[in-house]
Amino acid sequence: MDVGFIGLGLMGRPMALNLLRAGHRVHVWARRRESMAPLIEAGAIAADSPAELARSVRITFSMVADAPDVEEVTLGERGVALGAQPGHIHVDCSTIAPEAVRRIAARLAERGVLMLDAPVSGGEIGAIEGTLTFMVGGDESAFATVRPLLEAMGRTITWIGSSGAGQVAKACNQILTGVTVVAVAEAFNLARAEGVDPSRVRTALLGGSAYSRVLENHGARMLDRNFRPGFKAWMHQKDMRIVLDEAHRSGVPAPLSAVAAQWFNALVGAGLGEEDSIAVLKLFEQMRGGQGR
Amino acid sequence: MDVGFIGLGLMGRPMALNLLRAGHRVHVWARRRESMAPLIEAGAIAADSPAELARSVRITFSMVADAPDVEEVTLGERGVALGAQPGHIHVDCSTIAPEAVRRIAARLAERGVLMLDAPVSGGEIGAIEGTLTFMVGGDESAFATVRPLLEAMGRTITWIGSSGAGQVAKACNQILTGVTVVAVAEAFNLARAEGVDPSRVRTALLGGSAYSRVLENHGARMLDRNFRPGFKAWMHQKDMRIVLDEAHRSGVPAPLSAVAAQWFNALVGAGLGEEDSIAVLKLFEQMRGGQGR
Numbered sequence: 001m002d003v004g005f006i007g008l009g010l011m012g013r014p015m016a017l018n019l020l021r022a023g024h025r026v027h028v029w030a031r032r033r034e035s036m037a038p039l040i041e042a043g044a045i046a047a048d049s050p051a052e053l054a055r056s057v058r059i060t061f062s063m064v065a066d067a068p069d070v071e072e073v074t075l076g077e078r079g080v081a082l083g084a085q086p087g088h089i090h091v092d093c094s095t096i097a098p099e100a101v102r103r104i105a106a107r108l109a110e111r112g113v114l115m116l117d118a119p120v121s122g123g124e125i126g127a128i129e130g131t132l133t134f135m136v137g138g139d140e141s142a143f144a145t146v147r148p149l150l151e152a153m154g155r156t157i158t159w160i161g162s163s164g165a166g167q168v169a170k171a172c173n174q175i176l177t178g179v180t181v182v183a184v185a186e187a188f189n190l191a192r193a194e195g196v197d198p199s200r201v202r203t204a205l206l207g208g209s210a211y212s213r214v215l216e217n218h219g220a221r222m223l224d225r226n227f228r229p230g231f232k233a234w235m236h237q238k239d240m241r242i243v244l245d246e247a248h249r250s251g252v253p254a255p256l257s258a259v260a261a262q263w264f265n266a267l268v269g270a271g272l273g274e275e276d277s278i279a280v281l282k283l284f285e286q287m288r289g290g291q292g293r
Numbered sequence: 294m295d296v297g298f299i300g301l302g303l304m305g306r307p308m309a310l311n312l313l314r315a316g317h318r319v320h321v322w323a324r325r326r327e328s329m330a331p332l333i334e335a336g337a338i339a340a341d342s343p344a345e346l347a348r349s350v351r352i353t354f355s356m357v358a359d360a361p362d363v364e365e366v367t368l369g370e371r372g373v374a375l376g377a378q379p380g381h382i383h384v385d386c387s388t389i390a391p392e393a394v395r396r397i398a399a400r401l402a403e404r405g406v407l408m409l410d411a412p413v414s415g416g417e418i419g420a421i422e423g424t425l426t427f428m429v430g431g432d433e434s435a436f437a438t439v440r441p442l443l444e445a446m447g448r449t450i451t452w453i454g455s456s457g458a459g460q461v462a463k464a465c466n467q468i469l470t471g472v473t474v475v476a477v478a479e480a481f482n483l484a485r486a487e488g489v490d491p492s493r494v495r496t497a498l499l500g501g502s503a504y505s506r507v508l509e510n511h512g513a514r515m516l517d518r519n520f521r522p523g524f525k526a527w528m529h530q531k532d533m534r535i536v537l538d539e540a541h542r543s544g545v546p547a548p549l550s551a552v553a554a555q556w557f558n559a560l561v562g563a564g565l566g567e568e569d570s571i572a573v574l575k576l577f578e579q580m581r582g583g584q585g586r
Contacts, residue, residue: 098487121501133501135494156500160493168489169497172480176473176503183472183549187465190536193543194391196461200453201428204462207449208414208426210469212505243483250486252581255556256476259548288545 002027003149004053004060005044006073006080007094008035011120012063014127015093015153017042022152029053029073050074054083059146063093066238067100074115075107086112089142091149093134095119097242098164098171099249105138105163114142117163119170120154121177123231131155135173137165171246174239178260180214181236181277188222189284199223218278230276237264237273295320296442297346297353298337299366299373300387301328304413305356307420308386308446310335315445322346322366343367347376352439356386359531360393367408368400379405382435384442386427388412390535391457391464392542398431398456407435410456412463413447414470416524424448428466430458464539467532471553473507474529474570481515482577492516511571520568520575527566530557 001024005016008030016039020026026044029052030036036046047053050073054060060080062073070092074080080090090113092101098117105115116138126132132154136143143159150157160169188198202219205211221230240261247254263280272279294317298309301323309332313319319337322345323329329339340346343366347353353373355366363385367373373383383406385394391410398408409431419425425447429436436452443450453462481491495512498504514523533554540547556573565572 121503123502133497135497156497158493158497158500160497161489164487165489165493168484168487169494172484172491172494173498173501173503175480175483176476176498176505176508179472179476179549180469180503180505183469186547186549187468190468190540190543190545190547191461191465193545194457194461194539196454196458198465200451200458201462201465204426204428204449204451204453205414205466205469207451208466209416209506209510210414210466210473212469212473212507213502214505215469217502246487247483250483252483252486253577254479254483255552256472256479256549259552263548284546 001025001059002057004029004047004057006030006050006053006060007063008039009063010124011127013038014124015061015063016044018130018153019149020044024149024152027053027056049078050080051078051083054080054088058085058087059089059091059149061091061093065094067096070094070096070100071104074104081108081111081113084111084113088113089116089146090114091116091118091146093118093120095170095239095242096167097245098167099246101137101164101167114139115163116142116146117166118150119166121170121173122154127153134158135160135166135169137161137167138163168246171243174236175243175254175257177214178236178240178264178277179256180212181218182260182263182280184215184219185222185278185281185284188219188281193288221276222278222281227275227279227282229274230278232273233264233267233275233277233279234273236277237261237268240264294318294352295350297322297340297350299323299343299346299353300356301332302356303417304420306331307417308354308356309337311423311446312442313337317442317445320346320349342371343373344371344376347373347381351378351380352382352384352442354384354386358387360389363387363389363393364397367397374401374404374406377404377406381406382409382439383407384409384411384439386411386413388463388532388535389460390538391460392539394430394457394460407432408456409435409439410459411443412459414463414466415447420446427451428453428459428462430454430460431456464536467529468536468547468550470507471529471533471557471570472549473505474511475553475556475573477508477512478515478571478574478577481512481574486581514569515571515574520572522567523569523571525566526557526560526568526570526572529570530554530561530566533557
């Protein structure tokens with residue numbers, strides 16, 4: 001099948017490669033031409049613009065940084081909508097606000113383009129290994145159409161509900177991962193302050209109801225002092241901002257998300273934005289004069 | 294082996310029964326005589342006081358509500374210390390402050406009694422099924438002596454460190470479970486406010502890095518509107534108080550625990566203290582006029 005892919009960064013590049021490997025003809029576009037080179041080498045076809053790309057395919061994907069980027073590549077001067085045939089499906093895999101999705105999807109619908117929001121979790125490793133989790137919002141039959149393509153890039157693929165619902169699920173995902181990362185750091189720091197080895201605490205807790213994938217994986221990396229991303233602190237900060245904006249818009253309290261967000265703010269302010277968000281542990285330790293190690 | 298067990302409530306009763314089933318001669322004492330009846334029926338031997346109990350055995354267990362109770366049954370007028378032979382080991386399975394453990398253990402040591410702190414997680418079901426998690430602090434060779442007894446009552450048994458270290462691990466356990474329970478409620482409430490089915494969100498998230506046992510088990514019970522304990526709200530409130538007292542004493546920040554604790558305070562204040570701590574979901578929903586269902 002001919003498929004279009006827009007945005008070839010850390011996540012988009014391996015995702016597009018997995019579509020190629022699954023035997024699809026992948027047409028690509030990226031703002032920086034050099035980002036396209038590894039894809040072209042692997043057999044992808046370069047397009048001059050999202051609009052041109054949309055002329056050659058019925059389904060396009062985008063994986064970009066934030067809502068204005070999604071807006072530009074879909075509704076902009078040379079965006080997907082300009083080249084798309086009626087019935088075109090655009091699948092945006094970026095993490096943006098549910099509200100932004102609904103707004104962009106409504107404008108695309110006026111131009112005959114069905115938009116699905118399909119944000120992912122699983123990070124760069126999940127993108128490379130094709131084990132991403134997709135949380136999908138939008139028209140359910142359009143979801144059925146693109147599902148085989150998502151299966152080439154991910155393992156857990158769930159249709160959540162109408163337009164924006166995928167982003168709501170992603171926001172919930174970021175609440176749980178963000179809050180748990182800070183909670184694990186808080187617990188490890190308390191243990192160490194009491195003279196107790198946090199790695200023994202982690203081992204004991206993995207066997208019980210405190211188990212989480214964050215305690216297992218992120219916790220192990222905290223103890224190994226391995227702060228390489230993974231998932232960058234500034235991105236977790238951005239995602240918590242989306243959570244808090246949605247909570248504000250919907251008039252619901254998000255008390256733990258609000259606190260976790262402050263720690264990611266502090267992490268970015270401390271110049272650690274490019275490290276993994278688990279580097280929040282360092283902030284706890286620094287307050288104690290860096291006794292952590 | 295002759296073993297003593299003090300405190301035969303929801304947790305202590307099934308734990309003592311599991312010691313009996315493992316073939317030990319179990320001597321029991323409880324403040325209320327009627328609590329002893331089911332144990333006596335099952336073959337346990339009643340004692341008139343913790344002191345008398347300690348005369349018949351080399352190892353005693355206690356499972357009581359809070360630090361003053363532990364103090365009374367060990368160091369009180371008719372406490373374990375009064376009847377114990379030199380080298381006696383007392384294993385307290387209650388959840389109390391690490392600081393209280395260290396204080397009681399020091400006084401017991403003066404009387405020739407070795408105290409281990411061995412708080413558990415896994416709740417009533419874990420106690421009945423013999424699948425508790427034990428987090429143990431205190432003398433490591435005393436731990437080796439009692440380990441076979443712990444194995445009759447639990448599955449994951451970890452020596453954490455010196456006296457009080459078991460309680461520190463338990464405090465970390467309560468940070469992670471308490472914070473995650475509130476975070477799951479916060480996420481489900483946001484999803485519902487946005488018109489998204491939280492059960493679909495849960496299913497999607499279980500496959501990724503947001504997975505936790507709380508999301509799986511407690512999350513399922515929240516969606517089933519099953520607020521029966523489980524683990525009572527007032528007990529989670531008590532445990533978060535221990536966490537915050539320790540954080541205060543040690544001079545470390547526990548920002549997420551502090552917020553979660555306020556929700557358990559509110560839960561108790563709303564008259565829901567006897568329900569499971571997952572009833573925190575109701576507080577979120579009530580603010581929205583109870584639209585949750």
